[in-house]
Amino acid sequence: MDKISFPQVPSRPISHYLETNVYPVLVPGLEALLEEAQNHDCFERKITKFNPCDFLTEWLYNHNPRRPDQTQVRFDDIPFVKAWISSHPRPPLPLFLQLSEDQAALLIQAFWRGYKVRVQPAVQELRRWQKALRERKNITKIVNQFWSQHEDRARSVMTDLPEPQPDIQVLSPTPQGTAAHSPAAPMTPEATEWPNPKFLTVMPPSLQSAANLSDG
Incomplete structure (x- = not known):
């Protein structure tokens, strides 16, 4: 029988794994990190808004060999x-880190x-005079009194308004009583014209011909 050949195990497997799988990706990322830190003046200031861990995470994610055709994120x-x-929301950056030079x-x-x-x-004297004037006149108290008076006046006006009363109309059970209690409609010229009697009653043929002659 043929002997099964196993792959040769390196003498230093951990170092071999790092040199073949980790360092080819991590070392270029660290170089890009140093360049970006130099652009943010991290070597000249004690505190900056640049976060190296965030940059390295983004760089390694976008340069992952297992996703070569993916868009930059x-x-x-x-x-x-x-x-x-x-x-785990982050606290906002201090203002001195957000401002540029x-x-x-x-x-x-x-x-x-x-x-x-x-x-x-001269400005100090003017400011002292203004402060004394504010304290003497008590501007804050005057403004509060002014608005309180307006609020009291508006509240009194709202309370003095008469309450709305319901409009109740009593209808009679008979049509004649309902017509008697209902308000009369205003008379218009069109309403005062009386209709022609020939449209209201059925007349004999002789009377109909006479009515037609009189209308003519």
Whole structure:
């Protein structure tokens, strides 16, 4: 009998598996990760909004050798990522991580210009006068009283309105009584014209011919 030949087992199977199956895919992903981190200035700042784990997950999913012809998918659209985030939502990013350098510079410059104006002696005196005026006049209390008076007035108007009364009309069981109690319809010129008697009664032929002659 022929002997069955088994594949030769490498002396270091774990290292062999990593070198043949893992590193050919993982090493290019790590190189792309370093380039993307450099684009986000991760080597110059202590904290950035760039998440290396998210980027590497998206890169490995899109460069999986088992799905070569698939379209590129964003990180949030990966099925298992979407399922995990739906059950474990992430907190929002702080504002200082969402702003770019130009946007942050505009906010800082606007605050500094406002501060330089507010510290001027004339502006300080004006602000103290306005504060004293507000405290003396008690603007907040006046506004609250104004709206409370309007609310009380509207409430009193609503309570003084007469309650609607039901319009009940008593009908007689006989048609004559119903006609007597029903309001009369206004008389119009068309209603005052009397119909021709020949349309209301049946006349003999001799009277019908006389009526036709009189109409003519």
